[in-house]
Amino acid sequence: xxxxxxxxxxxxxxxxxxxxxxxxxxxxxxxxxxxxxxxxxxxxxxxxxxxxxxxxxxxxxxxxxxxxxxxxxxxxxxxxxxxxxxxxxxxxxxxxxxxxxxxxxxxxxxxxxxxxxxxxxxxxxxxxxxxxxxxxxxxxxxxxxxxxxxxxxxxxxxxxxxxxxxxxxxxxxxxxxxxxxxxxxxxxxxxxxxxxxxxxxxxxxxxxxxxxxxxxxxxxxxxxxxxxxxxxxxxxxxxxxxxxxxxxxxxxxxxxxxxxxxxxxxxxxxxxxxxxxxxxxxxxxxxxxxxxxxxxxxxxxxxxxxxxxxxxxxxxxxxxxxxxxxxxxxxxxxxxxxxxxxxxxxxxxxxxxxxxxxxxxxxxxxxxxxxxxxxxxxxxxxxxxxxxxxxxxxxxxxxxxxxxxxxxxxxxxxxxxxxxxxxxxxxxxxxxxxxxxxxxxxxxxxxxxxxxxxxxxxxxx
Numbered sequence: 001x002x003x004x005x006x007x008x009x010x011x012x013x014x015x016x017x018x019x020x021x022x023x024x025x026x027x028x029x030x031x032x033x034x035x036x037x038x039x040x041x042x043x044x045x046x047x048x049x050x051x052x053x054x055x056x057x058x059x060x061x062x063x064x065x066x067x068x069x070x071x072x073x074x075x076x077x078x079x080x081x082x083x084x085x086x087x088x089x090x091x092x093x094x095x096x097x098x099x100x101x102x103x104x105x106x107x108x109x110x111x112x113x114x115x116x117x118x119x120x121x122x123x124x125x126x127x128x129x130x131x132x133x134x135x136x137x138x139x140x141x142x143x144x145x146x147x148x149x150x151x152x153x154x155x156x157x158x159x160x161x162x163x164x165x166x167x168x169x170x171x172x173x174x175x176x177x178x179x180x181x182x183x184x185x186x187x188x189x190x191x192x193x194x195x196x197x198x199x200x201x202x203x204x205x206x207x208x209x210x211x212x213x214x215x216x217x218x219x220x221x222x223x224x225x226x227x228x229x230x231x232x233x234x235x236x237x238x239x240x241x242x243x244x245x246x247x248x249x250x251x252x253x254x255x256x257x258x259x260x261x262x263x264x265x266x267x268x269x270x271x272x273x274x275x276x277x278x279x280x281x282x283x284x285x286x287x288x289x290x291x292x293x294x295x296x297x298x299x300x301x302x303x304x305x306x307x308x309x310x311x312x313x314x315x316x317x318x319x320x321x322x323x324x325x326x327x328x329x330x331x332x333x334x335x336x337x338x339x340x341x342x343x344x345x346x347x348x349x350x351x352x353x354x355x356x357x358x359x360x361x362x363x364x365x366x367x368x369x370x371x372x373x374x375x376x377x378x379x380x381x382x383x384x385x386x387x388x389x390x391x392x393x394x395x396x397x398x399x400x401x402x403x404x405x406x407x408x409x410x411x412x413x414x415x416x417x418x419x420x421x422x423x424x425x426x427x428x429x430x431x432x433x434x435x436x437x438x439x440x441x442x443x444x445x446x447x448x449x450x451x452x453x454x455x456x457x458x459x460x461x
Contacts, residue, residue, distance in 0.1 A: 001332045003312040008381040010447035016388035017440045017447075019395075021073045024437060026397045028067050032082060034400075035063075037090065044408050044429045046416040048399035053414060056160060058102040060094065062434035065109030069437040072117065073444060080123060084114060088132075095139045101159045103144040104173030108455055109434065111136040112179060116457035134183050141180020142187045144173060145200045151239040154203035161247075163236040168212045168228055168259045170204065171266020175455045177201040178273050181281075182461045198277075198461075202285040205270055207232075209298040211241055213263060222253040226305025227320075230259040248409050254321025258349040258407075260306055264356030267299035269455060271363050276460045299360050300372075306353050307379055311336035311345075314354070314383030315392070318346040318407045338391060338405040344415070344423045347392050348406040348432030354383040355439040358446075384439050394428065401428020403436040 031050055035042055041060035042050035067083035070076065087110040094106040115133040118125035125133075149158045149166075159167040177197040187195040211232040216225030229244035229252060249256025274282065274291055282288045309320040315336035317325060324342030325331055336345045357380030365373035386392065387403060394404050406429040408414050415424035442453045451458065 001312065002307045002310050002314050002379050002382060004378045004382050008378065008385060010381070010443045013381065013385060013388065013443050014447050016385070017444050020388050020393060020402070020436070020440050021070060023393065023395050024070055024402050025076070027400055027402050027433070028070055028079065028082070030397070030400050031063065042430055044406065044415070045399070045401045045427045048396070048401065050400050053408070056100050056102065057094070058100060058105055059430035060091065061106035061109035062430040064091065065113055066434050066437055068110070068113040068117070069434070069441055072122070073437070073441050083110070087111060087114060095136050096143050098143055098147060099160060101144070101147065101157055101167060101170045101173055103140045103176035105431070107137065107140040108175040108179065111140070112175065112455060116455070119457040119459065120451060137176070137179045138183045138185035141176045141197050142185055144176045145180070145187045145195065145197050148200065149234065149236060149239070151207060151234070154207055155200070156204045156207040157200070159231070164234050166207060166211060166232040166234065168208060168230055169262045171208055171270070172262055174201050174204060174266065174270060178270070178456060182456060182459050196284065198281060199285055202291055205267070206294055208263070209294055213298050213301060215297070215301055224305070226301040226303070227255045228260045228263050228302060230256045248411065250319040250322050250411070254319050255305065255309065256319050257309065257316040258346055258352065260302055261349040261352035261356060263302045264299065264306060265352050265359070267295050267302065268356045268359040268363065271295045271299060272359060272454055273456055276456065278461065281461055299356070303357055303360055303376060306357070310350070310383070313386040314379065315345050315347060315350045315386055317343050318410055338425050341422045344407045344410060344425060345405050346407040347387060347403050348429050348435065350383050350387055351403060351432055351435040351439055354380045354387070355435065355442055357383065358442065381443070384443060387436055388440065399428070402433040403428055406432035
């Protein structure tokens with residue numbers, strides 16, 4: 001359970017944030033210098049060196065998006081030019097990739113960041129260049145929305161597993177649909193049917209809240225408020241719900257903590273996006289009140305559960321129901337131990353969750369819920385403060401990762417276990433490194449009074 005040991009303000013983290021981006025620069029350069037494009041996308045490190053892992057190239061956007069975040073934080077144009085050049089050279093195949101649910105990860109992290117920086121006048125984009133980014137985002141949003149399973153009362157973007165599979169991860173890919181909607185892009189279907197990307201966004205979020213998030217209402221024997229199922233399974237023929245499942249977690253009835261973090265951040269940033277929309281835009285989706293209530297309830301439930309299942313310093317173990325935790329005495333009440341010999345921690349889940357907590361806190365502060373807002377913000381700052389220091393921050397230039405002790409797929413045995421250990425530790429992932437940078441940038445902007453960081457760049461629709 002997270003214990004806020006002292007009060008923090010965003011400005012208190014600025015010295016650590018400066019150190020993070022100083023360390024980050026060398027790591028981005030190292031990957032750029034050594035990575036071979038023909039190997040696909042870097043995924044995670046083995047002995048400190050990034051390796052690919054054949055599943056899908058869902059991490060490519062984090063590779064080049066990290067360079068753009070580095071520029072955003074430091075104004076070092078070396079990283080702007082690197083991120084911009086690699087996005088244009090290598091990311092085009094991801095724009096119309098119809099076989100994945102990862103458009104938010106790949107395309108919003110690259111084309112979306114470039115579009116946002118252009119809107120903020122942070123890069124000298126001519127009109128044609130901005131239009132290029134807009135065209136890319138419109139194509140990505142429509143392509144993601146096309147990957148659709150119909151339900152009797154809506155539908156969802158199905159995962160790469162197939163039409164039966166709803167992943168909680170996809171909450172962060174809804175950014176692709178959101179940007180497509182802002183840019184006026186529909187999904188065109190048979191006989192010129194125009195399908196609203198916003199309506200599909202809301203329907204997917206509602207399906208995720210209904211089936212992947214638990215609210216303690218007696219749905220099954222393991223219905224704990226805020227618990228998250230990585231995957232929900234459906235009969236693709238008629239849309240009937242069949243049950244929870246998991247790919248990367250321990251059990252369908254336990255909580256894979258990175259999936260929990262994807263939900264926390266995904267719901268929180270969609271609250272912010274929906275706040276930017278006109279009432280008329282939300283009317284076909286059930287209206288502002290209904291949509292907002294659904295998003296806020298899910299964001300609060302998942303965030304509350306994270307506060308309960310993370311260790312005292314805010315870092316969770318890879319699954320809240322991992323069997324070895326039963327033998328790890330007092331794990332909830334003391335800092336996470338990445339060097340234990342029973343169950344790995346997952347720092348990448350913490351990096352994602354920190355931003356979700358901070359955004360939810362800001363939402364509630366604007367709405368006058370001061371006590372709850374402070375609780376989430378202080379927890380988010382506590383988590384990030386932990387990550388921006390050793391043993392999680394990698395200061396060794398020989399290690400290509402930035403955030404140590406990340407886990408990818410422990411059930412499949414994909415994570416590197418060093419000699420003398422029974423569990424993975426000391427390694428990094430592209431999503432962990434990226435989200436550590438993104439959370440640090442978010443807090444840096446808060447501390448410096450810079451424009452508030454959103455994926456939609458303050459645009460309204």
